[in-house]
Amino acid sequence: MFFLEINNGIMFIVRKDDEMNKLYVAIIGYGMAGRLFHLPPLLGNPMYVVKYIMTNNEQTIQELKSNYPSIEIIHQIEEALTDQKIDLMVIATPNDVHYAYTEMSLLAGKHVVCEKPFVESLQQANFLFELAARQKKILRVFHNRQYDGDILTIHELIKQNPFGRIFSMTARFDFYSPQVQPRWRERPGVMPGKFYDLAPHLIDHVIRLFGLPKSLQMKTYKDREGALVDDHFEMEMYYEGLTCYLGAGQLFRNPLPRFQIDGTNASYYKYGFDQPDVNYLDIGDSYQSSGLRSELYTSQHEKVNIPILIGKHYLFYDKLAKDIQNNITQDSDKSYALKVVGLMEIAKKSDQINQIIEIPQSFQKL
Template sequence: MKENVRTAVVGYGFAARTFHCPVITAVPELELAMIVQRSGHSCLQAYPSVRAVQDVREAYEDPDIDLIVITTPSTAHYSFVKDALLAGKHVVVEKPFTPTTEEADELIALAQDKGLVLSVFHNRRWDGDYLTLQEVVRRGLVGRITEAEFRWDRFSPNADPSRWRDAGAEGSGTFYDLGVHLIDQALTLFGLPDSVQAEVRTQRERTLAPDYFDVSLGYPDGLKVSVKSTLLARDPAPRYRLYGTEGSFVKYGEDPQENLLKAGRLPGSPGWGEEPQEMWGSLVANRDGLQFTGRLKTIPGCYDAYYRNVAEAIHGVSELDVKPEQARMAIRVIELGMQSHAEQRRVPFTP
């Protein structure tokens, strides 16, 4: 294996421009070598040294390309990932992995058969607020967890059915787009649930895809984990609520890394991922008779850690952090959530 993992990015929409290309260039173990842009070569304005092509087959057929990053809409993930694996390339695919677990299972088996790295871009595991939440749980700061809530509220009242997210095709809508991130975080933190109950609705005019979800994951020890989102929240609720036998942790706001990337900043620059003190989460805890009430400093986020791990996994020196089997389980929760909504009942979790 060459020292640097030569990488081709397929697609040059919002995800590629904002997340993948900038973060890839910030990871020394990776080399952004090619961008597949179906129409035009605007990518060369930002990355003049890359090879810009319009046909994805050039990425598949180039023997110098090690890793292919799929940033196309989720409705097309299956075919692009399958073709890249058949071409002998390692693959990173944008979330959600695939619209169905059946497709995910086929791709996982293909990657295993080919001995290739396959990962899904669940970068939100490296949001600073989520990293902080993980530490609160790991250190037992609020005692035994009894309830947790993960929310992604936005105010975006105008749907556009010409966009894939609002168009209603399989794999579209906020349940797949935003919900899969929150579900992945919940499963990473608490493991697989025993049951799933969900309400999935369309609230905005003109949208053809679900734009609201409220999911309850049940666990054997009585833990309840809620995953929710609406696009009609002018005043968003807390991003995270964590309640336990000895305290609570509440965090508002969103990780700053996306806005930093939009502003042209790169991971590793001074102050990367740091939040101002007024955005830190609130911790109220009672341990050993001592009461604490105050702000908990947010751990800086680090999206580059995702891609650094992918490069190390390709080199065989680290275990892959975001395994395709984990991303597949998030899709399974969505499938069961849709079943729960259709049947108006809580359904048992089945892999």
């Protein structure tokens, strides 16, 4: 498109493409998270242009060149940090560089999305969010599972309140994967193992529904032969009159319910993982045709089948683009991200000392 501009009394014809308003993105790391959870919604959103992907895997490089020839492959994060055109850094690397790469990106004047688990300590998380505020940039932790269809369905169900007083909730990620794999998540290092991998999702679910607990207890296990890090955890979060049971394991041949909610008037059970697992199309309130069990029991023998919403994972990057455009750097995502890191830090201590630990009152201010 062409516009007239006047500068010092001289009229110019200036071309202003829609590209000028787009957000240019560098995806740092291209494993499962980059491939499945970041690149598709970014490519599907007209507000973003993915300029760079950082990877050093030769097979991945060839696949990217074949499938996405317009995306440039880089090998070092500095190549993106020094490009003034890059607005957003997506940190989808192994966990050991989350802190360093987030700090480097903010110092370079970029907005940042960082994969979970974010960082090891609340002190580190606070520092990075404070740095983002000083830099006047947005920092978001990628809690994309808040947009899963089943948890969206549960939020709606709790609003309708068929349960009476809820006294128990269970949320799980169980699999049957008996062989230890030669992957970084299954080797000793920074934030390895199943607890760091999946607890962020489950804790985020619970605190969005019920707020902070009064105390918690967590225990990790190495169930599989040859396991070098935890492949199973069980965690309990204690509220006044309510206990939330969280867990994940890799030797569950007949998995427990994905979600279970029990109240004085009704119970809800949902089995299996959403189909589709993620959805990046805005199709409104549509329902899965997966046939997964999603049942509300009002007595021992009376049940109602509850339709499961299709997920709305596109909302994460939709919301981020609007916030960047409107210069909104503070919202509830920061509070939840800090609380998840703080609760996980306490949970690790609980695992070490094998005790229930009370949550500090200071967490209410996060």
